[in-house]
Amino acid sequence: MRCRAVPVSTLAICMALSGAVVAETGSETRCLDDAMLVFDASGSMAGTDIDEQRPHIAKVREALDAVLPQVTPRRDLGLIVYGPGPHERCDNVELRLKPGPNSAQTIMAEVAGVVPAGQTPITSAVRDAAAALDFRAKPAVVVLLTDGEETCGGDPCKLARQLRSEAKQLTIHVIQFKVPGSTWIASGTGSACMAEETGGLSLTARNRKELVDALRKTLTCPLFSQAPK
The missing domain is CATH 1.20.5 (Single alpha-helices involved in coiled-coils or other helix-helix interfaces)
Known part of the structure; x- marks a missing residue:
């Protein structure tokens, strides 16, 4: 200019x-690289707070609806969902949308139809997200949004190190939706390790407002992330 x-x-x-x-x-900004949203639809997302009857997933949907229209005109965004299906299954990772332009409405339609039920295969979901981004050939960003930790035997830290070693430029951001009464594995051992290993952000959100803030920090460019909530 x-x-x-x-x-x-x-x-x-x-x-x-x-x-x-x-x-x-x-x-250092990486705010326009292709990105994949990894969406938690495990059984715990159907839970409710002690003082509120709305399920956790409803708050996440509202936060996404507030942010995605600011994101998708400027960057290609895709969606992976994990969790739907029988509770005992760990192969419940679904690529719903490859990265593409102006995908907000499509992503919101997919998220609106999800019924949370199953396990939490975070490691497999992030691996599939990186593959969908062709992470070995071009810069890529994964944004993991979860209210729990790995329950299917995967090793998030090990995977992050492996992906980092193979990637052209991969950043994994982790948004932990920490609802009242939940517990988290210490930094460096759980999903937060994925952010630490790849130079991403590890953020905790406890309500809709904090979810909106976290999504803006991980998905939008600074110049365009100050829109009213």
Whole structure:
């Protein structure tokens, strides 16, 4: 962006926008790389808070509906869902949508139809998300949204190290929806390790507002992440 001779006030705005463009295109930002949302539809997402009758998944849907329209006009986004199906199954990982443009409505339709029921195969889901992004050939971002930890014997830390070693440029962000009464494995051993191993963000959200904030931090560019809630 080139700033010509203009009034001081206009020049300030121009310089600010120029700086934003530089930040957005910097290698450290990764805010426009193709991304996959890994969505938790395990049985625990059907639970409710002590003081509220709405299931946890309803809050997550509302947060996604508030954020995705800001994201998908600017970056290709896909969806993997894990959890639907019989409780005892661990092969319940489904690629619902490969990364594509303007995918907010499609993703929301998929999420709206999910019935949470099964186990939590986080490791398999993130592996499939990286594959859908062709992570060995181009930069990629995975955003894991979960209210629990791995329950199918996978090793999130080991997988993150393996993916990092094979990737062109892979970042895994982890959003932990921590509802009242839940417990989390210590940092470095659970899903948060995936973020630590790949330079991603590990965020905890306890309500809809914090979910919206976390999704904006992991999916949108700084210049476009300040829209009203």
